[in-house]
Amino acid sequence: MDRRKFLKTGGRFLAATPFACDLLVASVASASGPGAGRWGMVIDLRRCPEGCDACVKACRRENNVAEHGDPRWDVHWIRQVEIRPHGQEDAPTRTVPLLCNHCERPPCAQVCPVRATYQRDDGIVIVDHHRCIGCRYCLIACPYNARFFNYRENEAWPNKDYPKRSHGVAESCHLCAHRLDQGRLPACMEACRDAGAGAIVVGDLDNPESEISRLIAANSVKRIREDLGTGPKVHYIGL
């Protein structure tokens, strides 16, 4: 190769480098699961039958969520709670399924001293249980009381394909990230559909064509304690 040829080829390589880097970054972003977008949930309370706990049970079974039969130790990733408008003590209560809101600005992740709780690129707030030191700051920080602590060892292990958590770590709903990464639906959504209600819809909030985006656009949705500025991503219809 003569000098001229060498310089020409080298120049081409140099010019192409930024594009190659862009390609690399783009492929990594899309490789981080179906979470290229931003996962969110809609719960249509009009379709959520009173007394049904299909989602709660399915979640427990799928994620090996501990149930010791004692409210002090029980862990809930999704549970039925009675809520009323903020500051109105006399207002009638309403039962709604409550779970981790996967906030845009998650207080639990902000306070975690070891960064065990973090937000994935697709917006799911998740705990790295290997790193959790059990300080329980996140339990205090979460305005939704969606975080729970494993005060005891959980012996039940219904789903062997998914790990349980040991005594001494905090946990909450992770929107079935392990299932979403495989292109499957979260257990609660699947159970809700199987029960014939179809009240829970999980999908990509960034995609205007997705079912969840259309539901949000077509209905009046509310999020719990929006005033706190955490940017919750669980939307309720009919609240």
Add this chain to the structure above:
Amino acid sequence: MSGDRKSPLDGNLVKVVFPLLVILAPLGLSVIGAVSAGDPGAEEPFLELPPEPNEGCVRDAEFMRFHHWELLREVRDQVVRGGGRHEISLDRCRSCHPSRERFCSRCHEAVSLQPDCFGCHYYPADPAAAVDHARAGR
């Protein structure tokens, strides 16, 4: 004046050297004993290996023997923080080494290690259960 001064060891001979000897003597004796008797050391744990080497091995045996925990730790962080849990799983280990008790635990027990992986990750001690699980899951 200088003639009166004792050598630093004189008064301390009984106080320091003798107890030191008493303390160190068993150690020295055991080393001498071990060397002279040709002590083979602790017995090497017997691992039950698959009948034939599988092509699906993650790395060769030599690497795994000395670095499997580093590999597991690295892969763990990669999978937990980066996603793709379903692509990498202990199932791959279990398919050839079905019994944790006869494989992992033999060495861990021999060197008195208690890794807490299996409190949360399924890897049964009983191979029959593992095979059933692998069949049901796949």
